[in-house]
Amino acid sequence: MARxxxxxxxxxxxxxxxxxxxxxxxxAAYPDAGEDIDPAISASRRAELGDFQCNAAMALSKRVGVAxxxxxxxxxxxxxxxxxxxPLDASAIAGPGFINLRLRPDALAGLLxxxxxxxxxxxxxxxxxxxxxxxxGVNLAKQMxxxxxxxxxxxxxxxxxxxxxxxxxxxxxxxxxWGLPIAMVTHRVMRGAVRGDLKLDxxxxxxxxxxxxxxxxxxxxxxxxxxxxxxxxxxxxxxxELQAQVSGAEQALADAKRTLxxxxxQDPEVVRVWQRIADITMGECLEVCRKLGVAVDRSASAxxxxxAGELAGVVEDLLERGVATVxxxxxxxxxxxxxxxxxxxxxxxxxxxxxxxxxxxxxxVQKLGADRVVYCVDARQSLHFExxxxxxxxxxxxxxxxxxxxxxxxHAAFGMVLGEDHRPFKTRSGENVKLSALxxxxxxxxxxxxxxxxxxxxxVEREPIARSVAIAAIKYADLSSDRVKDYxxxxxxxLAFEGNTGPYLLYAVVRIRSIFRKAADRGxxxxxxxxxxxxxxxxxxxxxxLRYPGVLQSAGDSLEPHRLCAFLFELAxxxxxxxxxxxxxxxxxxxxxxxxxxxxxxxxxxxxxxxTVLGISALDRx
Ligand code: ARG
Numbered sequence: 128m129a130r131x132x133x134x135x136x137x138x139x140x141x142x143x144x145x146x147x148x149x150x151x152x153x154x155a156a157y158p159d160a161g162e163d164i165d166p167a168i169s170a171s172r173r174a175e176l177g178d179f180q181c182n183a184a185m186a187l188s189k190r191v192g193v194a195x196x197x198x199x200x201x202x203x204x205x206x207x208x209x210x211x212x213x214p215l216d217a218s219a220i221a222g223p224g225f226i227n228l229r230l231r232p233d234a235l236a237g238l239l240x241x242x243x244x245x246x247x248x249x250x251x252x253x254x255x256x257x258x259x260x261x262x263x264g265v266n267l268a269k270q271m272x273x274x275x276x277x278x279x280x281x282x283x284x285x286x287x288x289x290x291x292x293x294x295x296x297x298x299x300x301x302x303x304x305w306g307l308p309i310a311m312v313t314h315r316v317m318r319g320a321v322r323g324d325l326k327l328d329x330x331x332x333x334x335x336x337x338x339x340x341x342x343x344x345x346x347x348x349x350x351x352x353x354x355x356x357x358x359x360x361x362x363x364x365x366x367x368e369l370q371a372q373v374s375g376a377e378q379a380l381a382d383a384k385r386t387l388x389x390x391x392x393q394d395p396e397v398v399r400v401w402q403r404i405a406d407i408t409m410g411e412c413l414e415v416c417r418k419l420g421v422a423v424d425r426s427a428s429a430x431x432x433x434x435a436g437e438l439a440g441v442v443e444d445l446l447e448r449g450v451a452t453v454x455x456x457x458x459x460x461x462x463x464x465x466x467x468x469x470x471x472x473x474x475x476x477x478x479x480x481x482x483x484x485x486x487x488x489x490x491x492v493q494k495l496g497a498d499r500v501v502y503c504v505d506a507r508q509s510l511h512f513e514x515x516x517x518x519x520x521x522x523x524x525x526x527x528x529x530x531x532x533x534x535x536x537x538h539a540a541f542g543m544v545l546g547e548d549h550r551p552f553k554t555r556s557g558e559n560v561k562l563s564a565l566x567x568x569x570x571x572x573x574x575x576x577x578x579x580x581x582x583x584x585x586x587v588e589r590e591p592i593a594r595s596v597a598i599a600a601i602k603y604a605d606l607s608s609d610r611v612k613d614y615x616x617x618x619x620x621x622l623a624f625e626g627n628t629g630p631y632l633l634y635a636v637v638r639i640r641s642i643f644r645k646a647a648d649r650g651x652x653x654x655x656x657x658x659x660x661x662x663x664x665x666x667x668x669x670x671x672x673l674r675y676p677g678v679l680q681s682a683g684d685s686l687e688p689h690r691l692c693a694f695l696f697e698l699a700x701x702x703x704x705x706x707x708x709x710x711x712x713x714x715x716x717x718x719x720x721x722x723x724x725x726x727x728x729x730x731x732x733x734x735x736x737x738x739t740v741l742g743i744s745a746l747d748r749x
Contacts, residue, residue: 138676138677139238139239139241139242139248139673139674139675139676139677140673140674140676140677141178141179141211141230141234141235141238141670141673142168142169142170142179142674143677144211145166145168145179145181145208145211145212145228146166146168148206148207148208148211149166149168149181149183149202149206150164150166151206151207152202152205152206152207153166153183153187153202153205155205156198156201156202156204156205157187157190157191157198159191160187160190160191161190164183164186164187164190165183165186166181166183167181167182167183167186168180168181168182168228169182170670171227171228174663174666174667176221176227177219177227177228177229178228178229178230178235178666178670179227179228179230180225180226180227180228181199181202181225181226181228182224182225182226183198183202184196184198184199184202184223184224184225184226185223185224188224194224195223195224196220196223196224198224199220199224199225199226200217200220202226203215203216203219203220203226210231210234211230211231211234212228212229212230212231212234213229213230213231215228230666232659232660232661232666235660235666235669235670236657236658236659236660236669238669238673239658239660239669239672239673239726239729240658242672242673242675242676242729243725243729247675247676247732247733247736248675248676249291249292249293249675249676249679250293250676251293252292252293252294255293255294255295256294256295256498256499257294257295257296257297257495257496257497257498257499258286258289258294258295258296258297258497258498258499258500258501259296259297259298259299259491259495259497259499259500259501260282260285260286260289260296260297260298260299260500260501260503261282261299261301261487261500261501261502261503261504262278262279262281262282262283262285262286262298262299262300262423262427262503263275263278263279263282263300263301263302263412263416263421263423263427264278264300264301264302264303264504265300265302265303265408265409265412266302266303266304266408267302267303267304267309267312267335267404267405267408268309268312268332268335268336268338268339268404268408269303269335269336269339269408270332270333270336270559270561270562271411271412271415271561271562272559272560272562273543273544273552273559273560273562273565273616274505274543274544275412275562276415276544276562276565276601276605277503277505277541277544277605278503278504278505278541279415279416279419279421279423280419280421280601280602280605280606280742281503281539281541281605281606281610281688282298282421282423282503282539283419283421283422283423283742284602284606284688284740284741284742285501285503285539285683285686285688286298286422287422287739287740287741287742288679288682288683288688288691288740289683291679291736291739291740292679292680292683297491297495297497298422298423298427299427299429299487299491300412300423300427300428300429300430301429301430301431301487302405302408302409302412302428302429302430302431302432303430303431304405304408304430304431304432305430305431305432305434305435305483306387306431306477306478306480307383307384307387307477308339308342308343309390309401309404310383310384310386310387310390311339311342311343311345311346311379311380311383311386312335312338312339312342312404313386313390313397313400313401313404314342314379314382314383314385314386315338315341315342315345316330316335316338316400316403316404317386317396317397317400319338320400327400327403330403330404330407331407332407332408332411335404335407335408342379342383345375345376345379346376346379346380346383347376348372348373348376348377348380349369349372349373349376350373352369352372353366353369353370353372353373356369391435405430409425409428411563413425414563415562415563415566418563418566418598419566419598419601419602419742420598420742420743420744421742422742429487429490431480431483434483434486434487434490437486437489437490438478438482438483438486439478441471441482441485441486441489442458442471442472442478442482444522445458445460445471445485445522446458448522450518450521450522451471454468455474456474457470457472457473457474458470458471458472459471460518460521460522462514462517462518462521463517464517465513465514465517467514468514469481469485469514469515469517469518471485471518480511481511481514481515481518484511484512484515485515485518485519485522485524488500488515488516488519488524488525488536489519489522489524492519492524492525492526492527492533492534493524493526493527493528496527497527497534498527498534498535499534499535499536499537500534500535500536500537501537501538501539501686502536502537502538502539503539503541504538504539504540504541505540505541505543506540506541506542506543506611508538508540509538509540512536512538512540513538516536516538519533519536520533520536537686539610539686540610540611541610541611542610542611542612542613542614543613544605544613544614544616545613545614545615545616546615546616547615547616547617549615552616565601566597566598566601568618569597569598569600569601569618569621569622570593570594570597572597572618572622573593573594573596573597573600573622574589574590574593574597576593576596576622576624577589577592577593577596577749578593580749581748581749592746592748592749595633595743595744595746595749596622596629596630596633596746596749597622598629598743599629599630599632599633599738599743599744600618600621600622600628600629600630601621601629602629602741602742602743603621603628603629603632603692603741603743604616604617604620604621604628604629606688606689606691606692606741607627607688607689607692607693607696608689609687609689610686610687610688610689627692627693627696629743630749631696631699632695632696632699632734632738632743633738633743633745633746633749634749635698635699635702635703635730635734636731636734636735636738636745636746637746637747637748637749638702638706639702639727639728639730639731639734640731640747640748641748642711642712642724642727643724643727643728643731645712646711646712646724649712651712651717651720651721651724652724653721653724653725654724654725654728655721655725656718656720656721656722656724656725657718657721657722658722658725658726659718659719659722660722660726662705662708662709663708664701664704664705664707664708664709665705665709665723665726667701667704667705668698668701668702668704668705668726668730669726671694671697671698671701672698672726672729672730672733674694675694675698675733675736675737678690678691678694679691679737679740682740688741691737691740691741692741694737695734695737695738695741698730698733698734698737699734702727702730702734705726709723710723711723711724711727731745
């Protein structure tokens with residue numbers, strides 16, 4: 128069997144290998160054409176003509192002033208690819224100067240055999256990098272919303288991708304658990320407990336969510352209303368009412384500020400209530416993560432509160448080193464290229480969301496040793512992150528001790544979740560959709576579908592299957608759409624067994640496993656037969672499998688899980704075409720059957736591995 132050797136030995140996909148070979152051929156044949164000539168290798172659009180084509184001759188012709196067909200025949204002479212390609216002659220040249228390339232069947236089989244290792248061709252890096260993934264990011268005393276669902280699903284998939292590529296990954300759940308709004312609700316809960324209106328032990332996240340809103344309303348003084356009443360002379364009664372509202376709000380705000388000071392000073396009475404609020408919120412958050420199979424637990428929590436003690440030091444440090452300046456009583460970091468500065472301390476001495484993120488970047492890079500920090504957060508926070516990243520680079524916080532330059536800071540921004548009416552996803556009454564209710568609804572629907580498809584299965588057997596189908600559907604619908612775009616949440620679409628859906632991919636794996644159950648019954652379930660790839664559908668499946676390591680790498684580089692989804696869908700489609708065209712257990716010979724079983728087995732492994740990277744577990748039956 129032909130072995131395709133170095134310098135591209137870590138590559139399995141013939142496309143980049145052929146690109147390198149043709150690049151070298153161009154350089155040898157036309158040394159004056161310039162370095163940047165694109166060898167323009169692409170998968171062939173017409174399988175009967177070849178597996179790949181080289182379209183370089185046309186652009187090259189403009190550079191060197193030679194007819195493209197002549198260039199094509201010259202490139203054929205120069206390219207060194209006998210180990211990979213069937214012999215190239217004039218018949219390979221088509222149209223204005225395309226070169227059709229057909230892989231040698233033994234080369235294709237050789238590449239695929241070399242991919243058939245436990246790692247499926249994914250190389251382990253010599254120096255694994257450390258990557259911090261910022262994900263989940265829920266807020267205390269508030270119901271999680273669908274934005275958090277995206278942060279969980281995308282963040283987990285991005286983290287799993289890095290892990291699969293051999294990086295050391297540290298997940299950080301930057302919980303919004305500090306600051307004046309938290310103090311407001313803490314104060315409100317304390318007051319309610321003292322008055323006997325509520326019992327700390329019985330509080331739920333729904334109660335807290337309501338108390339949070341009440342506290343917000345209570346603390347916001349209607350200065351405008353009061354001014355209007357005065358301006359329009361609406362009478363003493365109206366004025367007195369608004370005056371009372373304003374003083375009440377001022378009082379509530381003063382109470383909240385005092386509570387914040389007590390919280391910062393670790394006053395046990397306040398800390399106890401704050402802790403209870405944190406426990407209720409995190410309990411529900413981690414329960415949703417568990418239900419979804421998102422690998423985030425308590426140990427990932429590094430909330431805003433964990434930076435509280437560092438904020439004054441950050442501001443002092445930046446002022447001392449002249450990175451920050453005082454502007455009208457506030458402290459700001461000005462960064463070139465931004466219309467607005469990064470505000471890090473307000474005139475009243477309070478710190479901001481950004482201050483915490485500067486401290487977080489410093490800890491993540493300088494303490495946790497991150498070479499790269501990836502924020503899986505809503506696109507609406509883009510400016511915030513750009514400013515914070517730029518400010519920390521100026522401050523030197525983004526550089527590891529002893530490193531030459533700053534670590535990579537990236538915002539993996541995502542769009543909104545829309546309802547089927549293409550408006551922000553809300554309940555009918557306009558409320559945020561509760562995540563646990565959303566997951567339960569998916570479970571209920573998946574259970575009905577699985578029951579309809581498998582009337583013979585017992586309830587006990589069906590339950591875990593329905594669970595996997597539901598989770599796969601939710602996650603895959605999110606991950607397969609372009610991350611930065613908004614996407615429409617539709618139970619019907621995501622749960623369909625046909626099309627680019629999670630259930631369809633699960634089903635592809637199930638089909639393969641059922642072939643192996645039959646093979647085992649007949650005692651022929653080998654997975655190490657020699658590969659013979661002759662049928663176009665076999666070749667297509669093999670060519671698709673070979674792209675896996677490259678796709679994984681590109682999903683990690685680009686922070687785009689949808690690239691992996693698109694690949695897995697292509698793979699499942701290629702498998703389906705193969706399975707329709709090529710009998711496996713009924714193959715014409717035992718050797719062919721063994722080759723096809725091995726192809727099936729590799730497809731199962733790549734699909735299962737890719738799904739795992741997305742946070743989806745494959746099933747044996749469904
Ligand atoms: N709690 C924030 C929110 O709900 C998300 C936190 C994102 N992470 C960060 N490091 N700022 O919007």
